[in-house]
Amino acid sequence: xxxxxxxxxxxxxxxxxxxxxxxxxxxxxxxxxxxxxxxxxxxxxxxxxxxxxxxxxxxxxxxxxxxxxxxxxxxxxxxxxxxxxxxxxxxxxxxxxxxxxxxxxxxxxxxxxxxxxxxxxxxxxxxxxxxxxxxxxxxxxxxxxxxxxxxxxxxxxxxxxxxxxxxxxxxxxxxxxxxxxxxxxxxxxxxxxxxxxxxxxxxxxxxxxxxxxxxxxxxxxxxxxxxxxxxxxxxxxxxxxxxxxxxxxxxxxxxxxxxxxxxxxxxxxxxxxxxx
Amino acid sequence: xxxxxxxxxxxxxxxxxxxxxxxxxxxxxxxxxxxxxxxxxxxxxxxxxxxxxxxxxxxxxxxxxxxxxxxxxxxxxxxxxxxxxxxxxxxxxxxxxxxxxxxxxxxxxxxxxxxxxxxxxxxxxxxxxxxxxxxxxxxxxxxxxxxxxxxxxxxxxxxxxxxxxxxxxxxxxxxxxxxxxxxxxxxxxxxxxxxxxxxxxxxxxxxxxxxxxxxxxxxxxxxxxxxxxxxxxxxxxxxxxxxxxxxxxxxxxxxxxxxxxxxxxxxxxxxxxxxxxxxxxxxxxxxxxxxxx
Numbered sequence: 001x002x003x004x005x006x007x008x009x010x011x012x013x014x015x016x017x018x019x020x021x022x023x024x025x026x027x028x029x030x031x032x033x034x035x036x037x038x039x040x041x042x043x044x045x046x047x048x049x050x051x052x053x054x055x056x057x058x059x060x061x062x063x064x065x066x067x068x069x070x071x072x073x074x075x076x077x078x079x080x081x082x083x084x085x086x087x088x089x090x091x092x093x094x095x096x097x098x099x100x101x102x103x104x105x106x107x108x109x110x111x112x113x114x115x116x117x118x119x120x121x122x123x124x125x126x127x128x129x130x131x132x133x134x135x136x137x138x139x140x141x142x143x144x145x146x147x148x149x150x151x152x153x154x155x156x157x158x159x160x161x162x163x164x165x166x167x168x169x170x171x172x173x174x175x176x177x178x179x180x181x182x183x184x185x186x187x188x189x190x191x192x193x194x195x196x197x198x199x200x201x202x203x204x205x206x207x208x209x210x211x212x213x214x215x216x217x218x219x220x221x222x223x224x225x226x227x228x229x230x231x232x233x234x235x236x237x238x239x240x241x242x243x244x245x246x247x248x249x250x251x252x253x254x255x256x257x258x259x260x261x262x263x264x265x266x267x268x269x270x271x272x273x274x275x276x
Numbered sequence: 277x278x279x280x281x282x283x284x285x286x287x288x289x290x291x292x293x294x295x296x297x298x299x300x301x302x303x304x305x306x307x308x309x310x311x312x313x314x315x316x317x318x319x320x321x322x323x324x325x326x327x328x329x330x331x332x333x334x335x336x337x338x339x340x341x342x343x344x345x346x347x348x349x350x351x352x353x354x355x356x357x358x359x360x361x362x363x364x365x366x367x368x369x370x371x372x373x374x375x376x377x378x379x380x381x382x383x384x385x386x387x388x389x390x391x392x393x394x395x396x397x398x399x400x401x402x403x404x405x406x407x408x409x410x411x412x413x414x415x416x417x418x419x420x421x422x423x424x425x426x427x428x429x430x431x432x433x434x435x436x437x438x439x440x441x442x443x444x445x446x447x448x449x450x451x452x453x454x455x456x457x458x459x460x461x462x463x464x465x466x467x468x469x470x471x472x473x474x475x476x477x478x479x480x481x482x483x484x485x486x487x488x489x490x491x492x493x494x495x496x497x498x499x500x501x502x503x504x505x506x507x508x509x510x511x512x513x514x515x516x517x518x519x520x521x522x523x524x525x526x527x528x529x530x531x532x533x534x535x536x537x538x539x540x541x542x543x544x545x546x547x548x549x550x551x552x553x554x555x556x557x558x559x560x561x562x563x564x565x566x567x568x569x
Contacts, residue, residue: 078457109459116457120450123473133458136468185458 027095029054029223030075030193035089037070037247039082044070046247047089052240057215057224059238059255061231063270066244068227072195075225076112077105093193110137113186117198119178121170121185126153126162129170129181133189148188156184157214176207183214194218196226200233212237231271235259243267308547311540318534324541330504330515332538333524339538341545343504347514348546351425351496352489354510358429359485363436364471364478370437371444372466383438390434398498401427406499419501419513428495435485436478443477444470476560483557487550493518517546 028051037045044067052058060068070079077098079085090097098108110133121129130149139145149166153159158180162168170181179199186194196215200208215224215237228234234241235255242252243262251258251267262268316324319339327340366386370379406423410416416423447470455465471478493516501513502523515523521539529535 076457078453081456106459106461109457114457116450116453118450120448120454122451122454122469132455132468136458136460136464182454185454189458 027054028052028092029094030225031090031092031095032071032074033090033092035071035074035087035091037067037074037079037085037087040084044247045074045087048244048249049089050242050249050252052223052225054223055219055221056239057219057226057237059234059241060225060227060244061229061234061241061270062244062250064229065246067247068242068244069197071244072197072225072227075193075195076109076114078109078114080105110189111191112193112195113189113191115179115182115186115194115196115199118202119175119182121173121178121181123169123171125167126170126173126181127166130184130188132185137189149184152184152188153181155187155218156180157210158184174207176203176210179203179207179211180214183211187218192223194222194224196224198227198229201229208233231273243270245270305547308540308544311537312544315534315537315541318537319541328506330520332535333527333529337534339541340506341517341542343506344515344517344520344542345545346506346508347421347496347500347504348490348516348518348549350421350508350510350514351428351500351516352486354422354425355428355432355489355492356482356486358426359432359436359489360482362429363433363481363485364440366433366437367440367444367478368466368471370441372462372470383441386437387434389431392431394431394492394494395498397427397431398424398495401495401499413511416511417501417513419499419503420511421500421514422510424495424499425510427499428489428492431492431495432485432488435488436481439481439484440474440478443474443481446477447473476563480557480561483553483560487553487557490553491518491546491550493522497522517542521546 030052032048032050035045035048036043048071060072062068073079074087074091075093075098079087087099091099093108093112097103122132124132127149130152131145134145134148150159153162158177161177162173170178173181179202183194183199199215200211203211212233215226218224226234226238238255240253241255241258243250243258243264243266245266251262251264258267259271262271324339324341326342327338328342329338329340330343331338370382374382401424402419405427406416406418406420409423409426413422451469451473452465455469460468496516497519500516500519502515502519503513504515504520505512507514520542524535524539
């Protein structure tokens with residue numbers, strides 16, 4: 001959107017952490033600059049810098065406890081509520097530091113949507129789940145809300161399955177449907193970034209497949225960051241992949257390259273299943 | 277003595293202890309029933325339930341329970357009107373806003389409210405709250421429903437706040453995350469997600485508080501008056517079911533008379549009221565527990 005200056009920022013020019021920018025986009029949508037994260041004394045993230053391109057899908061992979069979820073949650077400040085959390089460095093969105101004092105966290109989270117590991121619909125109707133984000137923004141125009149609900153459900157490919165019972169309780173849906181409902185709920189407020197924290201880990205293979213297809217389609221309109229411990233999934237859905245290990249960014253770049261010809265032995269070992 | 281025999285004796289003793297409580301309950305219900313049946317042989321149950329005059333101790337006797345019920349419901353309603361908003365606000369504050377450490381200190385402190393002897397509350401209502409309210413409501417009688425209602429409300433705050441806080445705490449953290457992830461403020465998360473998700477638990481807490489308020493005796497006996505009136509005016513003296521029972525029991529009504537039997541008729545009415553409420557709360561609780569499994 002703005003600031004060519006960001007890509008020329010000296011902090012971001014570390015060669016190994018720079019993904020290929022395609023010609024259309026001259027700046028990063030999201031950017032981490034020398035980020036450290038601590039929980040009390042424990043360092044969960046160690047000096048990570050990377051940039052995420054607009055309308056791309058970026059996968060964070062790595063063994064359990066490597067910090068990939070923590071890293072993801074930096075981008076919508078969901079770590080803020082965790083006791084003992086502290087960080088150094090900057091997280092930029094469209095060139096602006098989202099940890100700046102002037103930033104309204106609630107407003108940020110309306111632009112940066114999140115889908116969680118376990119489907120977590122509210123104990124409300126399907127309709128009210130999707131409408132929730134609009135209602136908390138104070139939108140009263142029922143016609144607009146209805147349009148957004150239907151549109152979002154269509155976008156998340158759930159609409160045809162629930163169109164006749166939008167008043168049904170969300171908890172009566174299957175796990176895969178619930179997760180697509182949660183995606184619809186996130187989409188309803190028109191975010192520009194979608195963070196997905198292992199969105200298919202609690203689902204069966206068929207539901208997972210549907211969600212992967214969905215992620216592919218959403219790329220047109222959203223910048224997507226997905227955490228996964230499923231290597232095949234990262235390979236299938238993402239454009240760029242970051243491999244994290246014990247709080248460090250080991251390697252980051254084009255997914256195809258990472259999976260076929262990684263630069264680091266550790267990446268090679270993890271991807272081929274020799275550890276992790 | 278053989279080990280086996282010893283074990284058997286211990287088991288019998290324990291079973292006996294359990295049995296005593298059950299037998300006591302059954303005994304109370306039986307006595308209530310038998311005496312109440314005696315009462316209803318002399319007074320028609322329709323008159324009892326629909327009459328608006330309660331004057332069993334006067335020469336011109338009437339046995340309509342409605343004035344006692346209206347008195348009971350009035351004080352209970354005032355108590356809940358005080359306890360629900362305050363209790364729920366405290367629960368939300370403790371659960372969503374207060375630091376854990378503060379919560380650990382405040383919750384037990386609040387519960388102290390429920391263990392203050394009710395005679396102290398009654399005295400407090402009569403001697404302090406009523407005169408205070410008179411500043412704002414000059415027409416307020418010395419005995420009235422408002423003052424003991426408010427004081428009773430304060431007494432049952434911990435019922436609402438403590439159980440509601442437990443219910444809020446039982447809401448899965450994933451819902452909190454979902455709400456914050458959507459850009460909700462703490463306030464929106466608390467009142468649009470957590471409170472509705474915990475609503476059955478909150479309803480249970482309120483029902484238990486209601487049933488405590490209905491059964492409360494000392495506060496209303498001291499501060500509400502002994503004047504059974506079929507009214508919902510909180511500024512005039514009234515009488516609750518419990519206060520009536522105290523009045524008759526401590527008076528010199530001869531045993532076996534119809535006036536004496538009114539105690540049991542009033543008692544069984546009270547019993548039925550609280551029994552129904554407790555069962556509703558039990559039913560809601562069991563349904564609620566299924567929901568998040």
